[in-house]
Structure formats: C-alpha cells, structure tokens
Amino acid sequence: MMLKAVILIGGPQKGTRFRPLSLDVPKPLFPVAGLPMVQHHIEACASVPDIREILLLGYFPAQQLQQFVADMIAAYKIRIRYLQEYQALGTAGGIYHFRDQISSGNPDAFFVLNGDVCGDFPLQEILNFHTSLSTPSLITIMGTEATRQQSTMYGCIVEDKETHQILHYVEKPSTFVSNLINCGVYICSPDIFKRVGEIFNSRQDFYSCEDSEGTESIQLEQDILMPIAGTGQAYVYTTDRWWSQIKTAGSAIYANRHYLQLYHKTKNERLAVNGPDKPTIIGDVYIHPTATVDPSALLGPNVSVGKNAVIGAGVRIRESIILGNTTIQEHSCVLYTVVGWNSTVGAWTRLEGTPCDPNPNKPFAKMDNVPLFNAEGKLNPSITILGCNVTVPSEVIVLNSIVLPYKDLPRSYKNEIIL
C-alpha cells in the first residue's frame, strides 16, 4: 500500500487569534513541547509505514518554510514538500488545485490533517478502519465526542451506530445536532477528486457572473462533507484519545502539556530527568540541549525551554513555554506564561497567567476559545504572553497580560494588553 499525507497549514491571514505569537513566526512553526506545532503532525505521519510523502499545503511565502522542510526531511527521512497556494483556496480548494501532485504515484489513499489541531492522532487505526470497510469510503473523518453545549462550535456528525456511515454533517450548527464532532483529520480515497471536481465545476457555473476570485475557494467541510454525508460514501472513525484545536495563544500551554505527556509513550528521551548538577524537574519538562538551566532552578510540570535560553539560579517555571534565546534571571517565577524569543526577564519578577483548561469535571469537555474581552469590555484572564524581544525589569509582576513584541516594560502590569 502507498499512502500520502496532506497537512493544511493555512497562511499569514489565518491564525490571527494566535497573535502575538504568530507575529514573528508562521503559526504552524510555533514550538509546542519543543517542536514546531506542525512537526507533531509530521511525526505522526512519519510513524505510519505506508505514508511515503507528506505535502504541506498553504499560502505562506515559501522561504518562510524552506528551512523547516529541509530540517524535517533530514529528521524523518521521508519526502516532504511545501505546496504554496497563490491565494487562499479554502481547505478543499487547495487539495483540488494540487490534485496532480497528490495523485502522482497513485496512492491508495491520502490523509488530510488540519494544521491547527493537536492530539494523539491514531492514523494507523484510522487507516485500518478505512481500508476494512465493506463499502468503499470516499472520506473517513476522525471524530470525537464533545459536550452537548460545546459541540455546536464544531462540525457535527450524525453516524449510523452500526456501520459508522455518516448520515448527516453540519458545520457549527446553531442548535444541537450531535455530540460527535469533526477533528479535522481525514483519510480520503483518490476518487474524492472526482466529487470535488464536480462541485468545483458546478460552482464555476454558479459564480461565473460574479467576480471570479472566490470560485476556487472550496471548503472541505461545507462544500464536500455536507453533500457527501448521507450518500453512504463517508464514514467516521471515533477516537477518545486526546485531541484539541489550537486557536488562541492560550491553547499553546494546553497543547504543550499534552504533547509532553505523549512523549512518555514514544519519545521518552525528549523529557528532562533529575540528576546531579541538573535543575530539579517535576513532571514533564522539555529542555532544548543548547539551553542553560541553573541547577538551583525548579522546572515543571509542563514546561518547555527553547534553544539557547538561559534560566538563572533559583528560578521557578511551571506550565509555561520559554522560547529561544530568552533569559530569565535569578529567583523569578513564571507560571502559565509564554515568553517570546530573545526576551529578558529580570530577577525576582513574577510572570503569571490564568489557565483556560477544559472543565475537568465535564467528560469530553474541550478547551473554550474564550474571546479576548468579556461582555463588559474587560480583558478575560488568560495566560500571559510576552512577544519576542520583550524586556521585563526586575521585581515586577506581569499578570494575565499580553505584551506585543519589542517592548521594554517599565513597571508591573495586570490584565492589560501592552501594544
């Protein structure tokens, strides 16, 4: 069997809710648990033996991804290419536009993964399910259970409980439809291009009198899944493994924690361990080999420390991401915070955010993508984010605040966005 994988990474106009972290680096390259977000997708794909090629599809300028793609090829010894859309083509539009590249070599099927989800992707299981079906599936969706209340924020799937055929599909309904939701991970049979082509051509007619730009923007969810649902050609594979969207910057901390946890299964060597002349580690911590962490520091749980970062004596870090070339001076305390590249944090300073984790008391609860501001126009408490090249003086507190890049903070801040 020969398979390919397509990872939809979007473009600069996407992922704005991830700002300010996506101001300096394309969102798919933002490091979570020490690896660029989309590398976790690549790693999951590379672990499926039949996947021979990975295609990254998006509309970021090619030079922003060149180095990353080269690094990935070197790391995973697999064909990886970046296919750049000339404009935003929509999730299915891009796949259709590059159908020749996807179809070349006659793959038996291809995976499609949204770049802005994270999780413990059961790709082999999805493949096994997809290929074992008695009636062929054009598209098999990875689904998971959500709470009744949260399900309407996602694509909702109604399945035949016996056959797992999709009876009905609707994107973000205004009323409750089903608590089985679309995870943005699919496996498609190459025959799907025929269906997409038909839809594409019908839209061409429909839009011919209008401005021609939008015609190629086809959404996989609304334009493909909705019409295929109920025809017996779409299936759902339900998983209860960890899965989440990464929409807001706050979700980076949540994703970081879960990816670190996944390292226990397969990549134990990435997790920091306790030892003489080493910092004290609690729980899951990733420290880049080039980072310098003072032995008197206390890190964890759920901390990632990036390339060439310097963590001073007596520093405490918990539930946070420290990006490359950042310095945290002695005795400082960093909780639920993302510290951007090349930032400096003084001594005895406290950076603290508020976690926005899923409700632990509700089974199947997902993260709420809370808006920045509440109904009274006040900033909702969320994780604290320092953009790149931010300087925080000694002995201050930065609480529940978002600091844009290249700022020298003169004092303490609480519940503020610092432009």
Next chain:
Amino acid sequence: MGFGGKDLTLGNMKALILVGGYGTRLRPLTLSRPKPLVEFANKPIVLHQIEALVAAGVTQVVLAVSYHAEQMEQELAQEAQKLGIRITFSLEEEPLGTAGPIKLAQSILASNDEPFFVLNSDVICDFPFTQMVKFHKQHGREGTIVVTKVEEPSKYGVVIYDETGKIDRFVEKPQEFVSNKINAGMYIFNPSVLKRIECRPMSIEKEVFPYMAGDGQLYAQELHGFWMDIGQPKDFLTGMCLFLNSCKLNNSAKLYKGPGVVGNVLVDSSAKIGKNCRIGPNVTIGPDVVIEDGVCIKRCTILRGATIRSHTWLENCIIGWKCIVGQWVRMENVSVLGEDVIVKDELYVNGGMVLPHKSIGASVLEPKIIM
C-alpha cells in the same frame, strides 16, 4: 476599677498612656496581641514610649485601658522590674475618651506637685520628653502640648499659637490654610488640670484644650524630627521607615550590616538570613525569624518566629508571628498576615489582610480580608 498595687515611689514624675480599646485598626495583628505589645522595630510599641519616659525622669506609668488584658499586665510587669519603675493599669468600665482616664488616675497623677505626662499610645517619634519638662517649667502655665508639622493640615485639627508658643485656638479640618501644626498626642500638665476634667467620657481635644487655651494656660512646643501615628498597618510601615532613618542618624550601630543588606535594616541577633538575599531598604526582622536563600524583602516588618522560604519577594508587608511564607511567593501592597498564617508556595498576595491561623492556598489578586 483599680490599680495594680500601691504606689511607693512618690516624689517623681508620672505618665499616663492612653491605650484604650482593642486596637481594631491594627488588626489582624491585634487579634493575637494587645496593640501596646505589638513589636514596632523589634520592641513593643509601648516600650518605645515607656523607655523614653524613664529617660526623662518618669518613675510611674499608668496605662489607661478599657479592657482587661492579662498577657499585657504580666509582660509589662516584667519590663517594669527591668526598668526599675512602676507600671499600673487603670481599667475603664466604660471607655472614657481622651480626658476621662486622666481623672480616673487622679490619685496617682496628682500624688505630688510634679507635672505629669499624657500620651496617645499610637505615636512614634524621637520623644522630646526632657525638652517638654524644660519648656513647661519655663513658661510656668498649666499645660504644654507637642505639635508637629504635617503636609496636609486640612485632614487634621490644627493649632494656632504665637511666637512664645502660647496657644490661641484650635481649628478642626481647616478649609483654608491657617497653620500646618497639629496636635502630636503628647502632653505635660500640672496637677491643677484635673480640676478641668470629670470622670466621664470626655474629649481632651474638644472639652479641655479650648478652655485652657482661652485661659492662656496652654502652650505648644514644636517637635523636631519624624512623627507618625502607627495605629494602622500602612502608617505602621511608614513609621518604621522614619524610625529606621532616625536610627541611622542617631544610633547607626543598631542597624544591621551584612551581605545583601541595602539601606536601613534592623535584624534581631537570633534571626537567620540565608545566602543570596537582598534585604532592605527599611526592613525589620524579629527574633527567631528564618529567611531562607534568595529572598528579597523591602519595606517590611517580619515578626518573631516567622519563616520566609526561598526566592520569595516581599514589599510593604507585615508578616505576623510564626507565619510561614512559602517559596516563590510574591506579597505586596500592605499585606498583613496575622499570627501563624501559612502562605503556600508560588502564590501572589496583593493587599491581603489575613486573620490568624489561616492557611492560604490560592492567590489574593485584589486587596481583601481573608477570614
């Protein structure tokens, strides 16, 4: 109503300290210890006053209290012995205000012809008692009150007096500037003043002083140096800064010198300070306090037996007796911990007033009282 024993040391000066009630403004500290015994700069507030009185020739001090406090009576009895003076308690059955207690203690205060002192118990300054006696005897009238300069006189009652010090009148909360001198809460009177006072709730400021001034019997003496009413936590800390600064000028040997110390710092010899700390400016560390490594403390009082764990940062706090403040804690903005409070690791306490024997397990983001 009674006195704690017979007075056998006639012929010397007497003083009355107006202690009054439960010291509610200095809670949560006063929930564990009567206000006069709360340590200011490592010494009970009232001992600052008593020691200065003794130095000026006082041999008997009466504490006017409106509640019975066994602990205070025992502790001060020991202090009296050390100082070789008598300390007695005058218990009001109902609060008698600022003048009534003077009448209540008449038998002691008027037992000889010497003038006697009357003090508010919340006042901290370089006590000018010797100069008061001198000035008072010089002008020869019935009373002398100490006045001090304030920045915002409109918040207080101000005192108007001539160049000899003779008081003309008092103006309560003046809307237009008439004077920047206020009553500093320290007086010296001839025993004849007792004729003006009745044994009932009575205000010395409103019901005695205006009449004395009207009779030309009241003089003002200006205070030099700092002055603070330390009756509430914010002012307690400000008073501490002023006191330590005064120490530096007058008695700098009392101040602590050591690695990591910045500015004026007072440390009891039994306290332990770890490595890589930065203590000061304006910090008082009490007996048996343990400051672990990497702690930063500014403008705080740490009371007896408290422990501050590693890497913690404190500014503008009063840490009560036997408290334990965890690692990587940040406390600021006039936070006050009552006795035996535990603050768990990595918390932030912003203006928290914490009652005794509490364990704090969550950050206090905005100023509030933790019951």
